[in-house]
Amino acid sequence: MEIEQQLINPMQQGLLALMILIIMFGMGAALTPQDFRHALQRPRGMLIGFLSQFGLMPLIAFGLAHLLQLSPAKAIALILIGCLPGGSTSNMFAYFARGSLALSISMTAASTMLALIMMPLLLDLYASGFAEQLDAQLREAGSDTHFVIPYGNIVASLLLVIVPVIGGMVLRRYSPGWAKTAEDTAGFMAIIVILFLLVSALLLRTEYFLATPWEIYVAAVCIGLVGFLFGYGTATAFRLPPRFKRAISLETGIQNGPIALAIIMLSFAEPIQSEMLWVAILYSAFIVITSSFVTLYYRRIGQLDWDLHHNTRIHQRLFGANYQTRYPRRVIGDVDTR
Amino acid sequence: MTHFLRLRHRQPTTHRVTAPHLAELYARAAATFGELPAFATRRAANEWSPLSFRELYAQGQALATALIDLGLERQAHIGLLADNRVEWIIADCATQLAGAANVPRGSDVTDEEIVTIFGHAGVTVAFVESEALEQRLMALRERLPHLQQLILMHPKAQPQQPLTRHLYQLIEDGEALRAAGDRRVEERVAALRPDDLFTLIYTSGTTGAPKGVMLTHANMISQIENIPIKINCADRVLSILPIWHVYERVFEMFAISQGCCTYYSSVQTLQEDLRNVEPTFMGSAPRLWESLHQRILKSIRQRHPMRRALFRIAYFLSHHYKESVFFLTGRRADLYRQPRAWVALAGVVHVLRWLLLLPWYGFFNAAVLEQVRLAVGGNLKGSVSGGGALPDEIDRFFNYLGIPVLEGYGLTETSPVLAVRTYEQLMIGTVGPMIRGTELRIVCLESGAVLYPDPQRRDGGRGLKGEVVVRGPQVMKGYYRNPEATAQALRNGWFHTGDIGVVSHGDCLQIVGRCKETIVLANGENLEPAPIELNLTQSPLIEQCVVVGQDRRYPAALIVPSLEGFRDAGWAVGSVAELAADAQARRSVEAEIKTRIAPVNGFRAHERIQRVRLLEQRFATGEELTQLLKVKRHVVAQKYAHEIESLYQ
Numbered sequence: 001m002e003i004e005q006q007l008i009n010p011m012q013q014g015l016l017a018l019m020i021l022i023i024m025f026g027m028g029a030a031l032t033p034q035d036f037r038h039a040l041q042r043p044r045g046m047l048i049g050f051l052s053q054f055g056l057m058p059l060i061a062f063g064l065a066h067l068l069q070l071s072p073a074k075a076i077a078l079i080l081i082g083c084l085p086g087g088s089t090s091n092m093f094a095y096f097a098r099g100s101l102a103l104s105i106s107m108t109a110a111s112t113m114l115a116l117i118m119m120p121l122l123l124d125l126y127a128s129g130f131a132e133q134l135d136a137q138l139r140e141a142g143s144d145t146h147f148v149i150p151y152g153n154i155v156a157s158l159l160l161v162i163v164p165v166i167g168g169m170v171l172r173r174y175s176p177g178w179a180k181t182a183e184d185t186a187g188f189m190a191i192i193v194i195l196f197l198l199v200s201a202l203l204l205r206t207e208y209f210l211a212t213p214w215e216i217y218v219a220a221v222c223i224g225l226v227g228f229l230f231g232y233g234t235a236t237a238f239r240l241p242p243r244f245k246r247a248i249s250l251e252t253g254i255q256n257g258p259i260a261l262a263i264i265m266l267s268f269a270e271p272i273q274s275e276m277l278w279v280a281i282l283y284s285a286f287i288v289i290t291s292s293f294v295t296l297y298y299r300r301i302g303q304l305d306w307d308l309h310h311n312t313r314i315h316q317r318l319f320g321a322n323y324q325t326r327y328p329r330r331v332i333g334d335v336d337t338r
Numbered sequence: 339m340t341h342f343l344r345l346r347h348r349q350p351t352t353h354r355v356t357a358p359h360l361a362e363l364y365a366r367a368a369a370t371f372g373e374l375p376a377f378a379t380r381r382a383a384n385e386w387s388p389l390s391f392r393e394l395y396a397q398g399q400a401l402a403t404a405l406i407d408l409g410l411e412r413q414a415h416i417g418l419l420a421d422n423r424v425e426w427i428i429a430d431c432a433t434q435l436a437g438a439a440n441v442p443r444g445s446d447v448t449d450e451e452i453v454t455i456f457g458h459a460g461v462t463v464a465f466v467e468s469e470a471l472e473q474r475l476m477a478l479r480e481r482l483p484h485l486q487q488l489i490l491m492h493p494k495a496q497p498q499q500p501l502t503r504h505l506y507q508l509i510e511d512g513e514a515l516r517a518a519g520d521r522r523v524e525e526r527v528a529a530l531r532p533d534d535l536f537t538l539i540y541t542s543g544t545t546g547a548p549k550g551v552m553l554t555h556a557n558m559i560s561q562i563e564n565i566p567i568k569i570n571c572a573d574r575v576l577s578i579l580p581i582w583h584v585y586e587r588v589f590e591m592f593a594i595s596q597g598c599c600t601y602y603s604s605v606q607t608l609q610e611d612l613r614n615v616e617p618t619f620m621g622s623a624p625r626l627w628e629s630l631h632q633r634i635l636k637s638i639r640q641r642h643p644m645r646r647a648l649f650r651i652a653y654f655l656s657h658h659y660k661e662s663v664f665f666l667t668g669r670r671a672d673l674y675r676q677p678r679a680w681v682a683l684a685g686v687v688h689v690l691r692w693l694l695l696l697p698w699y700g701f702f703n704a705a706v707l708e709q710v711r712l713a714v715g716g717n718l719k720g721s722v723s724g725g726g727a728l729p730d731e732i733d734r735f736f737n738y739l740g741i742p743v744l745e746g747y748g749l750t751e752t753s754p755v756l757a758v759r760t761y762e763q764l765m766i767g768t769v770g771p772m773i774r775g776t777e778l779r780i781v782c783l784e785s786g787a788v789l790y791p792d793p794q795r796r797d798g799g800r801g802l803k804g805e806v807v808v809r810g811p812q813v814m815k816g817y818y819r820n821p822e823a824t825a826q827a828l829r830n831g832w833f834h835t836g837d838i839g840v841v842s843h844g845d846c847l848q849i850v851g852r853c854k855e856t857i858v859l860a861n862g863e864n865l866e867p868a869p870i871e872l873n874l875t876q877s878p879l880i881e882q883c884v885v886v887g888q889d890r891r892y893p894a895a896l897i898v899p900s901l902e903g904f905r906d907a908g909w910a911v912g913s914v915a916e917l918a919a920d921a922q923a924r925r926s927v928e929a930e931i932k933t934r935i936a937p938v939n940g941f942r943a944h945e946r947i948q949r950v951r952l953l954e955q956r957f958a959t960g961e962e963l964t965q966l967l968k969v970k971r972h973v974v975a976q977k978y979a980h981e982i983e984s985l986y987q
Contacts, residue, residue: 092704092705095704095708096704096708177641177642178642180645180709181642181644181645184645184648184705184706185644185648187701187704187705188648188701188705191697191701292700304352304570304572307570307572307573307618308571308572310572310616310717311571311572311573311574314574314615314616315375315388317384317614318378318384318385318386318614318615319375319378319386319387319388320385323388325374325375326372326373326374327374327571328370328371328372328374330353330370331352331353331370331371331571331597332352332353332570332571332572333352
């Protein structure tokens with residue numbers, strides 16, 4: 001794939017940056033300090049979630065990059081996606097998949113903060129090999145600069161995207177009404193951004209679609225799907241309740257795409273920037289589709305256990321905290337109602 | 339062609355119970371669901387006390403024993419004057435276990451009704467909710483010669499008369515008797531037959547004197563088995579309609595058979611209870627949806643412009659998306675079969691529109707409409723609306739919003755459900771297909787000939803209007819001690835409903851009016867007041883209305899103006915009476931009626947309302963309105979005879 005042109009021009013880059021800002025602001029508007037406290041108070045589900053999110057996801061990305069023999073730049077982009085914290089869209093999907101919304105939100109909140117430490121560590125672990133390959137390629141091609149993964153820049157860009165998140169949280173503190181608006185707008189904006197990038201790429205850079213090898217499409221689709229599968233598996237292995245399984249599964253597979261775009265734009269230069277952006281854009285587009293289907297599936301299989309669990313919770317609210325709801329086995333079968 | 343996208347909701351199955359009669363149903367529910375809550379009573383907003391299936395049955399058994407000990411005969415008629423409360427269901431359980439039948443009525447029953455009904459039914463024992471009712475019955479003592487025993491239901495009430503005992507006191511007595519080995523309840527239950535009465539309900543219908551509808555155990559059991567609604571022990575049912583009406587009662591019995599808990603709410607606490615109980619299901623009347631509709635619109639008007647705009651977009655998308663889904667899943671209420679080519683062409687357009695809107699709808703449904711649904715009560719999976727026609731506009735609003743309102747149709751005489759929309763056949767504007775086991779005929783009003791089903795006619799007789807005539811396991815045994823009325827309603831096993839209906843192409847029933855409601859003008863033209871009134875009440879300026887004009891030259895209307903509507907339109911008025919006296923207000927209403935009852939809305943020239951009279955007071959329940967808020971035309975005709983006369987001078 002030899003395309004010298006930039007994928008998106010500076011004007012589009014500016015627009016994109018603005019949109020990311022709004023999206024991250026909206027994500028913050030959905031969070032309260034309470035969410036962080038919840039995360040610390042009941043850490044079991046979260047820890048298992050982290051194991052899956054920061055332990056498995058980068059490994060899956062690394063494995064896919066090797067299996068599909070991606071070019072070094074694309075492999076680094078894929079691993080970068082694998083190391084990302086969870087996005088705010090995962091909360092919406094978790095809600096509709098009858099997963100634990102509280103767990104999803106607290107995982108998103110905590111992983112965004114934790115990413116400051118985890119991302120450099122994980123990138124060093126998995127991506128440094130590809131970085132050396134890339135460095136060698138560049139020098140073969142006659143470049144006199146060394147390529148190293150810009151850890152400092154990555155942390156700086158992460159900090160930069162966290163600023164609007166905090167801004168959103170402040171807004172939530174002072175004006176819940178406006179915060180709700182910001183949240184809805186941001187969710188809408190996230191879809192617009194992906195569509196805008198895809199359509200502009202399709203119209204202006206049709207060759208990108210044609211020149212993209214099938215492996216990239218496979219990688220972009222599979223990283224999410226395998227993430228869902230392994231996330232569910234991890235939670236099952238630790239015998240978590242069904243609604244935690246669904247939340248962790250979605251949280252694992254759905255990464256914060258806008259952060260990937262921000263990091264790539266701020267930390268990587270051409271000639272590899274466009275190549276990396278393209279992987280991130282494809283991932284962001286496919287993850288919406290795959291997680292919609294997975295959510296519909298979870299919603300269906302989770303109906304009874306969710307209803308029973310929710311019913312129990314309402315019984316406790318109305319009849320007193322000590323009220324025990326005992327569903328007879330012969331009535332509900334072997335459904336896990338925890 | 340139109341059915342290729344039929345979506346099936348596959349729900350996980352849970353155990354449910356059924357039985358040959360209601361006494362056995364209570365027993366089996368207790369054995370199956372045990373400690374799960376069956377009913378819950380509100381103490382405070384977030385403080386409710388549950389009664390489990392086992393406790394309900396145990397208390398019912400004890401009370402039944404005490405009743406038998408008091409000398410209650412098999413198949414005796416027990417009076418039951420109370421509103422929705424858990425003691426009502428305990429009393430009902432005891433009645434069934436004692437092999438008796440109850441004669442229920444709400445606490446707003448009038449003295450005249452008590453005398454007529456108790457006298458006609460031969461009531462000797464009566465449950466009464468409160469001390470106030472006890473006093474009223476005692477005052478009527480002279481006119482109730484058969485009455486021997488009163489039982490107070492409210493836990494805090496104290497018996498004032500030597501004749502009165504308390505329900506919980508009797509339960510204690512019964513427990514002692516059972517502990518001593520009393521097994522008379524088991525004997526009564528063993529003697530019970532499906533054909534025995536479980537209740538005798540006196541209807542205060544829209545016409546004439548009350549008639550005692552005899553409903554059997556088999557009637558109610560058939561309803562439990564055939565109502566096509568899926569709920570289970572994870573569901574919560576909110577009870578808001580009057581329990582003495584069979585429509586609410588069938589839902590409570592249905593809830594018992596499915597192991598789900600019923601929460602007693604009230605009009606005053608409904609908003610709070612919707613939020614706290616998060617019901618998943620409820621029996622409801624059109625009035626409830628109208629007020630929820632108003633509430634949602636109001637809360638949206640108060641949001642700031644950005645979110646209001648988001649709601650508009652979401653509603654627009656949902657509207658067009660769902661229209662396509664309805665078309666593609668064959669859920670259109672077409673009266674006639676459409677030409678194949680036309681259906682195919684429209685199908686292609688709908689598939690394209692569906693695909694185009696899917697991602698946008700998906701997002702807006704999740705981000706915006708879900709919030710609105712949460713405001714209404716969170717987990718509502720659906721609701722059956724009955725007891726009157728649901729205005730089309732409101733019907734659509736909730737269905738587009740994603741809260742399926744399943745409109746149903748039935749009468750007390752049919753215990754009551756005859757037809758109901760299901761999630762699969764959610765055809766707006768109809769009351770759905772007939773439930774399993776129920777046969778339907780549409781009969782010509784003039785000749786009495788069967789119009790549907792008739793293979794000789796075009797499309798089997800679909801699309802033809804006539805009287806709705808039914809046969810099925812839910813049809814009553816007859817009217818108690820009233821063979822003339824029974825013979826008139828039940829002919830060769832077919833029950834004549836007195837409603838005018840038409841079967842749509844998709845085999846769903848549409849109710850278009852009452853036979854007896856038809857107004858015949860002096861010039862011989864016929865008109866149905868119901869559709870006109872339904873349209874008029876959708877106007878923000880009109881709260882209630884009645885169209886009159888039998889044997890007159892032209893139709894006219896009595897209107898109760900809407901105080902809120904006028905205030906929203908910028909009027910500074912203090913009362914309905916003030917509006918009624920205002921000529922300007924009348925002209926506004928007249929102008930409104932002129933635009934609504936117009937040929938563009940499908941009304942014909944002779945249906946145009948010529949004159950209008952604004953009334954000074956709202957219609958009152960129990961007075962001009964039935965418990966289910968239907969207008970009693972004969973009462974209106976009497977009470978407002980003077981006003982009606984003035985419309986024709």
